[in-house]
Amino acid sequence: MTETPDSAPRAAETFAEAEDALLSRWPETRLEPSLDRIRAFTELLGDPQRTYRSIHLTGTNGKTSTARMVDTLLRAHDLRTGRFTSPHVERMNERISVDGEPLDDEAFVRAFNDVAPYTHLVDASEAHPLSFFETVVGMAYAAFADAPVDVAVVEVGMGGSWDATNVIDADVAVVTPIALDHASYLGTTAAAIAQEKAGIIKAGSVAVLAQQTAEVAEVLLRRAAEVGATVVREGMEFDVVTRVPAVGGQSVTIRGLRGQYDELFLPLYGAHQAQNAATALAAVESLIGDQPLADEVVRQAFAESTSPGRLEIVRRSPTIVLDAAHNPAGAEATAAALEDSFRFDPLIGVIGVMGDKDAEGLLAAFEPHLAHVVVTQNSTDRAMPADQLADTAVGVFGEDRVTVMPRLSDALDHAAWLAEAGAGAGDPLGSGAVLVTGSVVTVGEARSLLGGRR
DSSP states (O other), X not given: OOBOTTSOBOOOOSHHHXXXXXXXXXXXXXXXXOSHHHHHHHHHTTOXXXXXXXXXXXXXSSHHHHHHHHHHXXXXXXXXXXXXXXXXXXXXXXGEEETTEEOOHHHHHHHHHHHHHHHHHHHHHSXXXXXXXXXXXXXXXXXXXXXXXXXXXXXXXXXSTTSGGGGSOOSEEEEOOOOSOSHHHHOSSHHHHHHHHGGGOOTTOEEEEOSOOHHHHHHHXXXXXXXXXXXXXXXXXXXXXXXXXXXXXXXXXXXXXXXXEEEEEESSOSHXXXXXXXXXXXXXXXXHOSSOOOHHHHHHHHHTOOOTTSSEEEETTTEEEEOOOOSHHHHHHHHHHHHHHOOEEEEEEEEOOBTTSOHHHHHHHHGGGOSEEEEOOOSSTTBOOHHHHHHHHHHHXXXXXXXXXXXXXXXXXXXXXXXXXXXXXXXXXXXXXXXXXXXXXHHHHHHHHTTOOO
């Protein structure tokens, strides 16, 4: 992207040009905790985030899956939605969806060009330039207003209080389970992280709280009391009553805020996804009104739920499963879901993590469930080098259960060979499979190598 003499960026003509201009800005990992830049930006754009109702989501794990279910439920009620999630799995335009579909390349370029003339004005007036993430948030909020949408479903990038998305004053604030992650940015205890994430709970809103530890719940409830938000909690005002694994997912009965919804088919795996579904249902009930939602509408919406890269089966023979778990809590939920819903024997892991993650904790959560792990790395500069991850993996799995293959394509091929070679040696009803995990980026790159978006 070149600059004209008056410093205004020229319009992007292609998706690649818009993407390049965005990536030339401060990366998502470079943070300066302030809402000044995004406030200045959205003010120049006419505060588009004030033109529609919204549901804002934070938490450590489950945000994207819950946001997607909220989106599907709202659309089933004939509401036009905008959804902002991050990071993307394969392509940047996945971050901004309207009516449940990511902006196509043409619409993404148009959204970028609509806001680009204002980016240099903010850059010139603030102490630091707009970051990549701040710019994409502005694009999303403006695109939602332009659509226009009835409701925006907005997932924070990191934290809450200082996250760029937090210029929105949402009707409903959703907090999925909080655990340790991004400790160098958010704090070294769950309570400290909760303090940052609690910032999305605003005056007069409804705070929908997934099951939390006592220390986290105390922080969230205190924030809600301070601002006068209404609180609904998993396990009290709403809950998962029963769940039974089923072919292609699970059958779930949910006690919502307005009524009970029996034996809903959810084509996603694991107790954590059932809990995400209950949280999503409570969020939509909180927004829509004081009557039970129509049973057939809820049933249809959950049956259509998808969550790419979250225990997603992308290939058979051998089965290859993608899961974006990137911290110990996420890994534990994934491992439990695998035990709950599948009989893979052997299960071979392909794991590539980011350099700032708790690799040892993640590997330890998977160790009882993986026969062997192929250690690799994704293509980003932030990836932990495979050799470094291997040192940690050997300490957890033992040398005989670890193979190092820095190229992801090689790691996938070798893991598939191991899965097929070992099939039938253990459980006669089991079959060999591969789990690709450790990072959203690793999963996204694997998804592209294995056939791309569906």
